[in-house]
Amino acid sequence: MAAAVNGENILLVKDLQISFGTYAGEVKAVRGITFDLRRGETLAIVGESGSGKSVTAKSLMRLLPEANTILKGGEAIFEGEDLLKLSEKRMKDIRGSKIAMVFQDPMTSLDPTMRIGRQITESLKEHLGLSGQRARERAVELLTLVGIPTPKDRIKQYPHQFSGGMRQRVVIAIALACDPQILIADEPSTALDVTIQAQILELLRELQEQLGMSVILITHDLGVVAHTAHRVAVMYAGKIVETGTLREIFYNPQMPYTWGLLASIPLPTADRSQDLIPIPGSPPDMSDPPKGCPFTARCPYAMRVCPTEFPEYTTFSAEHKAACWLHHPMAPNVEPPVRVRGTR
Amino acid sequence: MTEYSPNGDGRAILEIKNLKKHFRVGRRASLKAVDGISLEIKEGETLGLVGESGCGKTTVGRVLVRLYEPSDGEVLFGGQDVHRTRGDDAKLLNRKMQMIFQDPQASLNPRMVVSDIVAEGIDIHNLAESKKERLDRVHELLETVGLSKEHANRFPHEFSGGQRQRIGVARALAVEPEFIVADEPVSALDVSIQAQVINLMKTLQREHDLTYLFISHDLSVVKYISDRVGVMYLGQLVELADSDELYANPLHPYTRALLSAVPVPDPDYESERERTVIAGDLPSPVNPPSGCRFRTRCPQAVEAAAHVDPPWREAKPGHWIQACPCFA
């Protein structure tokens, strides 16, 4: 897998802050994150529940419910425009054509009452202005591209006639219809069986190489990340706590949450006698996010300074940054757990 | 298909003999969720059962704790046929064989207080003499699973997923079981929480002499916690071996494909490994392929596979496979 880390920026997200107004109060889902996406790369945003990763993805597409979503700040610059401030009309132009999204559940991503062919050609006609005939041809091409056999027959079928894995391929085909520059995939394989998951991930990787598009992959599965990503951003409680290249994150992580994640996952390659080291406690309640570093309550290395203020990012290399007070010159030296110390 | 592994260490606490469970769908068709499983579970061990959706593993679990009646075959617990017992004996089985469920949202009654949830078994079997004893027992159980007394009078929705699963464990423990079926107990939890619950289960096993059937689709988790692992496909067992042995030397093509498909959180390993990505989709359990069921997706399938029901054979000591003609 080539390291495509040095391409130009096509998306720049700065200090994104998003909250939701609920009957229980304001839920601060995303609390100031900054990241960029380069051409041709796969950026994985990793996090667990409450981390804000899904909200981030949806906010880029402006798919969050208008009624109670509050954009508290930040910008997302794509082709010179701020996605967060565009009119709905302009967003409609971009959605599905320049930036496309694939969601987790293939069951609900497709309209059950519309034939597959039409769901693809809809997008083609809308964004590219293709004629009926040409759109149909392109739909068949796309189905072939995503590996659906006998596409000419299948475009006439309905979603319920496809299996879960096939449906996800169709969803990907629809997303790719207009040759988007960015594909946002929100847990694209989580709802699928392991063997089908492997197929879909392979597909995404091939397509990315073939088409040169950039992918934002939202997931909680570090295995999936290891397989497909070039760079990784780790989110916790609405903040990005570490970013870096794939190898940097897995082999030289610099933040206790990342250590905790890596130490708590059983590896099929590991010895059974090696203990799993869980992270105690649970992710914090986002309607009342903790001050300072949100991981403090669960961090075995927590210091007095941690709950007072969110740490500055320490830079370890061109791509590798982590936000942790342990890297402050006044902090003691700590070693990450054995399991995490640079495998291989 | 009716030979099972010999008693190695420890006696068998549970014997499953040619178990079948078919559900009727529509007029004539039936969904063969479980179609002939035979195995033994030894006292004190953790037997992992893996497979993808539709393989029947959850159904097996439910038949074992008698939520379903089998269509054929039998389940013997301590020599007793669990589906033929009635009355007090049946009630006793409810205590000895318990279940932990998958969904932390749905497995606790949202209208009940935690202490009532945990004490339900105690109430049903009259295990406490007084209200105080009941409450003490509830507190004890909560602390065993890493929660605290204060949690006893709260409602499920106030807890996180991991905590809810632990309440479920406490509930199962309340009746002092010997055997627990854990049906995907950590699948719905965040990764960092999964380890908490798994560690808890391991500890409890040691402290309370429990035997587990650990059902999951997550191969990494299963390997970690299980002594032996059985792989299911379309209602049948295709391979059964010691945990380390299965992962190091998988023999059946499906097991190989399954292991190959699991993404490992280790980038160098991922980029270097050879993968067999199997094509095609899962056939319908209503109409499984004849002979060897995996033949429609098997990279090594031969013609003969369609006509012969592959026998269940011990390929190596303790390592059983559905010996398909393709590689046998």
Added chain:
Amino acid sequence: METRRSELTPDLFEQIEAGSQDNERIVGPPIGFWRDSWNRLKKNRGALVGLVVIVVVIAVAYVGPLLSPYTPYGQDLARRFVDPSSQFWFGTDEFGRDMWSRVWIGTRVSLYIGFLAAFLDLVVGVVYGALSGLFGGRVDDVMQRGIEILNGVPYLVVAILAMLILSPGIITITIAIGLTSWTYMARIVRSRMLQLKEQEFALASRSLGANRARLLTKHLIPNSLGPMVVNLMFTIPLAIFSEAFLSFIGLGIQPPDTSLGALINEGYKELRFHSYLLWFPTAVFSLLMLSFNLLADGLRDALDPKMRK
């Protein structure tokens, strides 16, 4: 808010105990389902208004007639058709009866019918539906066919038949409503049962050894209370309306007893010259309908577990 770099002292970098007990702590008092729902209901202004109005109407229906020196039945032909005044707050009807008293007496009857229907809903509908859903299979099939047969006969036909066989009056209406209104509740409860039966907490209870009775009373019914309460709140105005309709076409309450529907019927006849006879009962009737519906709507939102976090 930035801590100045110079303000960072070495002692801040001492390790602290990240007590994991703290992690498991839950703040705030335990919030039961009903408390939580009540909190949400309180925020729904429409529902609160509805609730208040209903309470007020019920109160006035019982206290109101006592406030006036006149009785609802006392006729005095000397003072027929008196417009509303300080003496007769709602005026008088063609027999000189005090409308204020009559309207509130009528309201009492309408409310009685509404609550009776609700009661039957509870007793017959819930039990029928629960048993049907709980047992499933053959039993369920038979019981459902029973309901379908019952539903097949139009409510009006039943009412008319009842009128013919028995004499018209409150009892007859009660029977007519009783025979037909509970089926909807039965269906709702049954479908809830079928749904809940397969939920993991119900399975857990069964695997612990719970018998059917325990399953029903501790698990299935308590989790069905939401839809049940909402349905009850909708049943009441429906029943009141049905009776009003019957009375309007002359099949309902017979004079000298009266109900809101009967009053509306009489008032309607005098619309031309004595419209007040129509407006007052209609106003009360509409208020009741609206309030029950607002309350029911609010309850449905408040009790819906999906709306919770």
